[in-house]
Amino acid sequence: MNQNRGINQDVTQEMNRSLLLKSLRREGVCSRAHLAALTGLKQATVTNIMKDFLNWGIVKEIGFLNGSKGRRSIGLSINPDGYxxxxxxxxxxxxxxxxxxxxxxxxxxxxxxxxxxxxxxxxxxxxxxxxxxxxxxxxxxxxxxxxxxxxxxxxxxxxxxxxxxxxxxxxxxxxxxxxxxxxxxxxxxxxxxxxxxGAYAHMWELKEAYHDDILVYIAAGQGIGAGIVMNGKIYEGALGTSGEIGHMTIDRNGKPCACGNRGCLERYASSLELVKTVYGERAGMDGCKFEDLEQRIKSGDTIGTEHYRRACESLGVGIINIINVINPDRIIIGDDMARPNPELMEQTVRETVQKGILPDVWEELTLSISEYQGDPxxxxxxxxxxxxxxxxxxxxxxx
The missing domain is CATH 3.30.420.40 (ATPase, nucleotide binding domain)
Structure with a gap:
């Protein structure tokens, strides 16, 4: 019995540590008292755990914060210089x-x-x-x-x-x-x-906002996948393969795919397929790569831009299917395909999607191109x- 009590105490302590670290990460900087109010933990518990964190170097004190009634308290934050x-x-x-x-x-x-x-x-x-x-x-x-x-x-x-x-x-x-x-x-x-x-990176940036949203992050690059966030967690499916929208059929009599299916989304809307469509047999050679095509599109090249627009249209068709199945609050599109012309991509996808879903659903949907700095x-x-x-x-x- 005593041994079980000790195990339960260890588990509880680790859960409290996790709760405090994640809360502090979202807040950025806050006091012990604010953490106690935020998490519902006793202030003595917060103080003891923060003492451990300070000793470990995972948290640091950063000076005084002004509180209510003119009271000052010591600010805490995750230590960026520790681990x-x-x-x-x-x-x-x-x-x-x-x-x-x-x-x-x-x-x-x-x-x-x-x-x-x-x-x-x-x-x-x-x-x-x-x-x-x-x-x-x-x-x-x-x-x-x-x-x-x-x-x-x-x-x-x-x-x-x-x-x-x-x-x-x-x-x-x-x-x-x-x-x-x-x-x-x-x-x-x-x-x-x-x-x-990619969805994790956007969740991190959005802080608490994603908790109330069903968020879908679409990585449209050399392949196409979707990170689906529900109740603040990634939805993985039975084997962890959910979100494989690149192998969603958008044309049942379309191009054959390596997965054994036909008309898969990635055969029409991925960066690899866009390069093949524009350059044909020269795809992958010097001067015939996605980076070169990206520059052509940014410079206003007519042929490259038109093929890019069609790829974005195909991506919009895939997104219609996602919306009808999942009914998300928010869709963010990122990765390679979002780079050449984000404005054209957003316009094309929005026009395609709006035509293909119910007006009531469209009104409640936020659809955007990722503005994430760096590689999410x-x-x-x-x-x-x-x-x-x-x-x-x-x-x-x-x-």
């Missing part, structure tokens, strides 16, 4: 590795691009990623880096920690990513679908790691 996490983004044609503090701010980032036709093998790419992660860990202190988040394209079967399919990159099929990183690194690595990672999928991968640390801080920080 670090890593974010890793794996994409079809590149990968990125970044180091972040516990507020989600990027400290350093490295990106490596490779040609799809000359893509290294999966093992070589993973060894490169691990090598760069080790160098960053050594450079910034191995004891300060607590965990890493890895954002991967899909379909990603979360419950099996492996990628089921990446169109045009079969090297990733059935690779046990979790087992590889567990074997090669001394820090825990948490895997997440890239669209879900890479940052979101780091936030996945931060969130895990904040869930159980006592398990990550050696005290």
């Amino acid at each position: 670090r996490v890593m974010g890793v983004r794996l994409a079809r044609k590149h990968y990125s590795v970044g180091l972040f503090d516990l507020t989600g701010k990027q400290i350093v980032k490295e990106r490596v691009d490779f040609e799809l036709e000359k893509q290294p093998g999966a093992e070589e790419i993973l060894n490169q990623i691990v090598g760069r992660m080790r160098l960053m860990i050594q450079q910034y202190g191995k004891d300060s880096v607590l965990a890493a988040g890895l954002a991967v394209p899909g379909p990603f079967i979360a419950k099996k920690s492996r990628i089921a399919l990446i169109t045009g990159a079969d090297i990733w099929k059935d690779i046990e990513l979790k087992a590889f990183f567990n074997r090669e690194l001394d820090i825990p690595v948490f895997l997440e679908h890239n669209a879900n990672a 999928i890479l940052t979101g991968a780091a936030i996945v790691a931060i969130d895990r640390v904040f869930d159980c801080p006592g398990q990550f920080i050696k005290n």
Whole structure:
């Protein structure tokens, strides 16, 4: 009985620690008294836990705050100079590795691009990623880096920690990513679908706003995925493969897809397909890449812009299906396809969607192009790691 009481106390303490860290993160700066009022915890509990956090270096005091009736209290915030996490983004044609503090701010980032036709093998790419992660860990202190988040394209079967399919990159099929990183690194690595990672980054930026919204973040890049947020949490589905809208049929007699279906959304609205449509057999060659096409569109090139508009129209058709199934409050579109002409994308998608859904539904929907600074999928991968640390801080920080 006494042993069970001790276990329950430990669990309760860790839950309280997590609640306080996440509340402090959302508030940015606040006093112990405000945290107590915000969380419903006793002030003595807050004081004791904050004492631990200060000793660990995960929280810092930042001077005095003015309170009610002229009272002053000591301000607290997450310590950006204490611990670090890593974010890793794996994409079809590149990968990125970044180091972040516990507020989600990027400290350093490295990106490596490779040609799809000359893509290294999966093992070589993973060894490169691990090598760069080790160098960053050594450079910034191995004891300060607590965990890493890895954002991967899909379909990603979360419950099996492996990628089921990446169109045009079969090297990733059935690779046990979790087992590889567990074997090669001394820090825990948490895997997440890239669209879900992007949703995490926008949730982080929106703070409390997403709690009352059903939010869908659409990562329209080399593939197309959706991160679906309900009740402040990512909706994953039975196997963790929800949000694979790239393999949603928008034309049942359309182009064949590597998944075995026909007319999949990503065959009409992804950056890879846009490049193929514009450049044909020259796609991927020097001067025939998405970055070059992006510049053409930004410069007003007629042919490139028209193909881009059609791709945005197709994306709008896919979004109509999402709206009819999920009925979200808010849709945010981001990643590569949002870059060439955000205004044209928003206009085209809005016009397409408005025609295809009920007026009452349209009136209650907020649809926008992401204005996130930096790479939300890479940052979101780091936030996945931060969130895990904040869930159980006592398990990550050696005290």
